Amino acid sequence: MTQHSAERTEAPTDSHREAPTGTHGSEQSRESESYTHGHHESVLRSHRSRTAANSAAHLVPLLRDDMTLLDVGCGPGTVTVDLARLVERVVGVDAATPVLDSARELAESTGTTNVTFEYANAYELPFDDDTFDVVHAHQLLQHLSDPIAAIREMRRVTKPGGIVAARDADYSAMTWYPDSAGLTEWNTLYHEVTAAYGYQADAGRRLLSWFQEAGFTPESLTGSAGVWCYASPESREWWGGLWAERCIESNFAVQAKDAGLADDVALEELAHEWRRWADQPDGWFSVLNGEILARA
Ligand SMILES: C[S@@+](CC[C@H](N)C(=O)[O-])C[C@H]1O[C@@H](n2cnc3c(N)ncnc32)[C@H](O)[C@@H]1O
Numbered sequence: 001m002t003q004h005s006a007e008r009t010e011a012p013t014d015s016h017r018e019a020p021t022g023t024h025g026s027e028q029s030r031e032s033e034s035y036t037h038g039h040h041e042s043v044l045r046s047h048r049s050r051t052a053a054n055s056a057a058h059l060v061p062l063l064r065d066d067m068t069l070l071d072v073g074c075g076p077g078t079v080t081v082d083l084a085r086l087v088e089r090v091v092g093v094d095a096a097t098p099v100l101d102s103a104r105e106l107a108e109s110t111g112t113t114n115v116t117f118e119y120a121n122a123y124e125l126p127f128d129d130d131t132f133d134v135v136h137a138h139q140l141l142q143h144l145s146d147p148i149a150a151i152r153e154m155r156r157v158t159k160p161g162g163i164v165a166a167r168d169a170d171y172s173a174m175t176w177y178p179d180s181a182g183l184t185e186w187n188t189l190y191h192e193v194t195a196a197y198g199y200q201a202d203a204g205r206r207l208l209s210w211f212q213e214a215g216f217t218p219e220s221l222t223g224s225a226g227v228w229c230y231a232s233p234e235s236r237e238w239w240g241g242l243w244a245e246r247c248i249e250s251n252f253a254v255q256a257k258d259a260g261l262a263d264d265v266a267l268e269e270l271a272h273e274w275r276r277w278a279d280q281p282d283g284w285f286s287v288l289n290g291e292i293l294a295r296a
């Protein structure tokens with residue numbers, strides 16, 4: 001384990017944030033889950049850039065205008081609202097209330113009337129069995145201690161023959177240029193923080209496996225991958241700038257400190273490294289996302 005502070009502090013003592021134990025979590029660990037990124041403005045800036053085209057291209061060709069769709073862990077709802085243009089009716093759910101207000105404002109400001117947003121936990125979706133034609137989750141499963149349970153729950157509310165779709169980044173597969181020891185340290189710290197809280201940062205590569213563990217047959221699954229790439233001055237500044245902020249101001253920073261994995265000085269240094277990367281004219285960063293489509 002890399003040392004991200006001069007003096008490592010003790011493991012977290014706040015039981016609410018205590019790292020869940022055991023594989024795939026327990027009821028108790030699910031209760032104490034805390035979304036790694038939180039909803040700081042730097043996080044929302046990243047989520048708000050997402051559209052159906054750049055985040056759900058694996059699913060879009062299968063959508064029809066008579067379908068109902070549930071978006072689980074919808075965040076500020078930009079993908080959700082975009083998907084609503086392609087189907088009859090959409091429900092977005094999230095376990096964070098403020099972000100739902102932001103999603104509702106987006107629907108209203110864009111005149112999108114066939115989408116509603118409500119509070120729900122992915123482990124206990126407040127819908128009957130076989131309700132939706134499509135159940136979708138973008139960048140959610142990596143933030144859950146028990147992704148298998150959430151996939152089962154997503155399947156429960158999907159009509160037989162319907163589609164369960166997911167897409168998650170894979171942090172070990174992120175790559176960049178020029179080489180940066182600082183960004184490598186950030187990536188290591190990200191893995192350490194998510195592991196301490198019982199989450200899987202390399203979710204993308206595991207989707208096919210997780211869906212089979214949740215009961216889907218291999219024949220019912222289609223795996224793929226999609227990439228986000230930041231290689232222009234604007235996108236470098238945007239991506240590098242938001243990660244610089246996340247390193248010091250988002251829930252990631254809080255969790256890193258609570259878990260005794262980094263201190264303020266180390267986090268400031270990582271933020272500096274992100275800004276340094278963003279300033280380089282040959283800077284290139286790509287995020288590999290695992291994708292999956294499952295027939296219920
Ligand atoms: C990385 S964000 C993705 C948001 C959105 N899908 C997007 O791609 O822009 C993950 C979202 O999942 C939500 N979330 C985390 N755990 C959840 C749970 N157990 N049930 C429902 N939502 C959850 C978080 O509040 C957050 O808004």
